[in-house]
Amino acid sequence: MESSVMKRxxxxxxxxxxxxxxxxxxxxxxxxxxxxxxxxKETIGDISHPDPVMVCRGVNVFYADKQAIFDVDxxxxxxxxxxxxxxxxxxxxxxxxxxxxxxDTIDIARVTGSISxxxxxxxxRKLDVVPLRARVGMVFQKPNPFPKSIYENVAYGPRxxxxxxxxxxxxxxxxSSLERAGLLKxxxxxLEQPGTGLSGxxxxxxxxxxxIAVSPEVILMDEPCSALDPIATAxxxxxxxxxxxxxxxxxxxxxxxxxxxxxxxxxxxxLGYLVxxxxxxxxxxxxxxxLTEDYITxxxx
Amino acid sequence: xxxxxLLLTVLLLSVAGFVLGRRRAxxxxxxxxxxxxxxxxxxxxxxxxxxxxxxxxxxxxxxWQSVEPSILTELVARDLSAEVLELPPERVGLIMNDxxxxxxxxIVSGEISPEIRxxxxxxxxxxxxxxxxxxxLIAALAILGFVWARRFISPDLRARNRVEGVVRxxxxxxxxxxxxxxxxxxxxxLFESIRFFQAVPITEFLFGLEWSPQIAIRADQVGGSGAFGxxxxxxxxxxxxxxxxxxxxPIGLMTAIYLAExxxxxxxxxxxxxxxxxxxxxxxxxxFFAALTVAPLIREFGESVGMNVASESALAAGLVMGVMIIxxxxxxxxxxxxxxxxxMRDGAYALGATKSETTRQVIIPAALPGIVGGxxxxxxxxxxxxxxxxxxxxxxxxxxxxxxEAVTTVTVQIVTLLVGDQEFDSPKTLAxxxxxxxxxxxxxxxxxxxxQVVKKYREQYE
Numbered sequence: 001m002e003s004s005v006m007k008r009x010x011x012x013x014x015x016x017x018x019x020x021x022x023x024x025x026x027x028x029x030x031x032x033x034x035x036x037x038x039x040x041k042e043t044i045g046d047i048s049h050p051d052p053v054m055v056c057r058g059v060n061v062f063y064a065d066k067q068a069i070f071d072v073d074x075x076x077x078x079x080x081x082x083x084x085x086x087x088x089x090x091x092x093x094x095x096x097x098x099x100x101x102x103x104d105t106i107d108i109a110r111v112t113g114s115i116s117x118x119x120x121x122x123x124x125r126k127l128d129v130v131p132l133r134a135r136v137g138m139v140f141q142k143p144n145p146f147p148k149s150i151y152e153n154v155a156y157g158p159r160x161x162x163x164x165x166x167x168x169x170x171x172x173x174x175x176s177s178l179e180r181a182g183l184l185k186x187x188x189x190x191l192e193q194p195g196t197g198l199s200g201x202x203x204x205x206x207x208x209x210x211x212i213a214v215s216p217e218v219i220l221m222d223e224p225c226s227a228l229d230p231i232a233t234a235x236x237x238x239x240x241x242x243x244x245x246x247x248x249x250x251x252x253x254x255x256x257x258x259x260x261x262x263x264x265x266x267x268x269x270x271l272g273y274l275v276x277x278x279x280x281x282x283x284x285x286x287x288x289x290x291l292t293e294d295y296i297t298x299x300x301x
Numbered sequence: 302x303x304x305x306x307l308l309l310t311v312l313l314l315s316v317a318g319f320v321l322g323r324r325r326a327x328x329x330x331x332x333x334x335x336x337x338x339x340x341x342x343x344x345x346x347x348x349x350x351x352x353x354x355x356x357x358x359x360x361x362x363x364x365w366q367s368v369e370p371s372i373l374t375e376l377v378a379r380d381l382s383a384e385v386l387e388l389p390p391e392r393v394g395l396i397m398n399d400x401x402x403x404x405x406x407x408i409v410s411g412e413i414s415p416e417i418r419x420x421x422x423x424x425x426x427x428x429x430x431x432x433x434x435x436x437x438l439i440a441a442l443a444i445l446g447f448v449w450a451r452r453f454i455s456p457d458l459r460a461r462n463r464v465e466g467v468v469r470x471x472x473x474x475x476x477x478x479x480x481x482x483x484x485x486x487x488x489x490x491l492f493e494s495i496r497f498f499q500a501v502p503i504t505e506f507l508f509g510l511e512w513s514p515q516i517a518i519r520a521d522q523v524g525g526s527g528a529f530g531x532x533x534x535x536x537x538x539x540x541x542x543x544x545x546x547x548x549x550x551p552i553g554l555m556t557a558i559y560l561a562e563x564x565x566x567x568x569x570x571x572x573x574x575x576x577x578x579x580x581x582x583x584x585x586x587x588x589f590f591a592a593l594t595v596a597p598l599i600r601e602f603g604e605s606v607g608m609n610v611a612s613e614s615a616l617a618a619g620l621v622m623g624v625m626i627i628x629x630x631x632x633x634x635x636x637x638x639x640x641x642x643x644x645m646r647d648g649a650y651a652l653g654a655t656k657s658e659t660t661r662q663v664i665i666p667a668a669l670p671g672i673v674g675g676x677x678x679x680x681x682x683x684x685x686x687x688x689x690x691x692x693x694x695x696x697x698x699x700x701x702x703x704x705x706e707a708v709t710t711v712t713v714q715i716v717t718l719l720v721g722d723q724e725f726d727s728p729k730t731l732a733x734x735x736x737x738x739x740x741x742x743x744x745x746x747x748x749x750x751x752x753q754v755v756k757k758y759r760e761q762y763e
Binding site (some may be wrong): 102137145 | 565566642645646647650652654658662666667
């Protein structure tokens, strides 16, 4: 994970803010800061969405004593693509991994605040992560198909969640998932061959097929194209565009063109803070905050 | 000079060659416009010179040392009187032994005849002459090497490539030593086995059901039936190794899974070294633990439930051997499980797989080739293990599949056949070589089978 640890000390003006549970309210002060290039006290733009799937409020993430995410509020709208951009180490991947509790697998990670999926708090002690991860799937930076056949890769999720009653149903799920991931045509004659024998782009689409085979509501994508060539990238981007009909997608990307092409909303992270979030068009044509502007115009990052 | 002083001298000369060669490189470089005009680093020219000084001289020394004794013997023996030379070769050899002992100042057998005294004086004269010529020759060769190398040092000399070439040849020579040793062992075992099979038919050895390697040396001796059927030994070996693997494979594997996947870091840092201590206990200690603690326990327990258990049982030896090889299995499996990329785990967790599902369905299949390799190593270790079975399994060659009876193994029999004073022309002693040969072939076949299995079922990541 590239995002993990904060490299720099936070600006001192923010010190007491993150240590006190008081919510940041001063909206008027935010606009004056926006031009100064400092991290704003409150996220600029509209963090809420009229039809949210996931609602995050006051999310903080700590790796041991280091804080990686500071008090992030964000709604993730249904059936749309939200992209998360920002320089390396800004916490976007860390935040993404909070959304299906993948940070649980890291011993030293600790998450506070609330994240809910369709109104249910996913960090509730009583909640089981197994069904949660079936509802919030994930695709990783490097394609990571299992060392099994193509069929077995896609069938794995439905199997462990008991989604298919018999072989016929399982076949049906595997075929439709591969179809929706745009891979079926290329692999239908060699479903029994190992998934690791595919090309990088095909492997990544296999991973997407594997994720959608369990019919999640949200798919998290952590730089899904950074290990792929431009042609494979274009195919994945087309796929993301099609998938948003049925799924909600959160994508972390280092490519601003990609964010502009595939997403409807964009969130800009900086040093663990969510600086600005808005419609993608607005962010890329008329960003409000100087940091966002500097980043998207390529002045740093 | 003695050989050791000579060796040290050559090494010193070689070091001097390095220094001078390096200095020479600087000199020739200055004439051409600085150190950059050299093809290689000055140190390479030094090494090049050192090799020319040291290597031929050392090779000559080695060669000289290996042929000198036989030449000396030949020269001295030629001057012995005609009546001595007419004796059979063994007697001449004995007389030459007396001569050598006299020279070395050791105790000589019997009276020293004037002839032997003369021969010894002759030997000493020759030897001192040889020493002088050896020293002079080797020193000359070293100096010649130096002059030779120095003449060649020029900015165009590709000293680095030459030195690298010598390094490569040296490495190849070292690696072939291991291979030739293996070949040598196999051949020596093979030739002795052939001698054994001339006395005992190979079919009787391989398929005979009775093992009783006592042979009457004299015609009037009794009690030596001399049956050389190896089947009871191999069943005993497989029985004990099987019991050991039944203990070690599941326990070792589950230990590895716990350590690699479940254990918190601090538990792992303590538990892994502790497990490896188990591997460091000498097998002799395991042996008396098996014989004095485990075997009686098993017997008492067996008797309390009304079973007849031998005081030296296959079960006791197998159980203790299993405990002994747990660390092999767990340590090797732990390493391969750790080598499975984290991306595999993330992929499974992100689909909602639980820890045990991930381990069973993703991690273990990916690590399988390494795990099978580890199990295989443990198996050959179990088959070859000697000390525990010598102490705990007994010597009775019973052909049985019952783990509660005493059995014996191939290694135990090899030990009993070769311990003590033995004559190397009786089938009894030679049987040990035949057993070793078959044991070697069995482990070889096991290895080949396992490699095929791994190849077929390996699931590759990356």
